[in-house]
Amino acid sequence: MDTARVGGRAITTDAESADAGVPEDVRHAVMTAVYDELTRWGLERFDVPTMCARHKIDESVVTKYWGDGSRLALEALLYWSNDVLTPPDTGSLRTDLQALATAVAEQVNDTVGRSLLRAMVVDDRAAFADDTRMAFWMRRFAGIRLVFDRAAARGELRDGVDTIAAMQLVLAPINVRALYTREPIADHYCAAIADLAWHAIAKR
Structure with missing residues (x-):
């Protein structure tokens, strides 16, 4: 290493x-x-x-x-992604989502992290085909989905949840905010995103 x-x-x-x-x-x-x-x-x-x-x-x-x-x-x-974003394992889907949202925010709050995120925005002048970006996101999702696989094994997910869509519920709002603003992503925003995602996918 x-x-x-x-x-x-x-x-x-x-x-x-x-x-x-x-x-x-x-x-x-x-x-x-x-x-x-x-x-x-x-x-x-x-x-x-x-x-x-x-x-x-x-x-x-x-x-x-x-x-x-x-x-x-x-x-x-x-x-870069693997170094700063390890799937959390708190024993609870709700707290895992909170930890995941916080970790994603910390990643893009970093100057280098936000620059790398912006480096992957699709552009007509792209040096590489979209499959480079898609390969990155799919590999990233493959690691993060452990959060949802563990939750499913504990019986915390409702039936029919699309894992990638569930991950995007957490990642997309934070990443979009980082792409379009220079402001740090605050903890209370992460908590709100995690709570919305939990209500959408948790088994009742």
């Missing part, structure tokens, strides 16, 4: 979740460069040759281990 610092913030990279065979010093240098590029320019202007030139990284090394910019950007975004 290694840690890169971007904008004063620690980004943890876990070798076990990464492609096998990438030396840790290489991963550290490349991931640090990717975060810097994404927070500066977003996905629309992310370019591997430019990144390598700016950060003095051998482009052939990046190509060898990651292939193309789409794959590299996706891996970097997944590292």
Whole structure:
């Protein structure tokens, strides 16, 4: 496990979740460069040759281990997401939703986090196809759905709940607010979102 610092913030990279065979010093240098590029320019202007030139990284090394910019950007975004957002396990759906909403808000309240969120907004000038963004969100949902799987096992979910829709009830309002304002997401707003989501999906 290694840690890169971007904008004063620690980004943890876990070798076990990464492609096998990438030396840790290489991963550290490349991931640090990717975060810097994404927070500066977003996905629309992310370019591997430019990144390598700016950060003095051998482009052939990046190509060898990651292939193309789409794959590299996706891996970097997944590292960022996994580092700061672990599915809560409080033993209760209601408090899990509150903890999840708070964690998402903390992520986008961070300057780097908000920049990376904005980097994924779909644009006609996008450097990558929408499948890069969709792959990120589906991988992120795959982790967060543990909250809902545990709740279902405890008998807390009502019948017929769509898991992805349930997750979006929590994530979407917070992310949209972060995209369209510069204001921090307050705790009371997170609590309100979590409570609305709980009332929508909890078994009575």
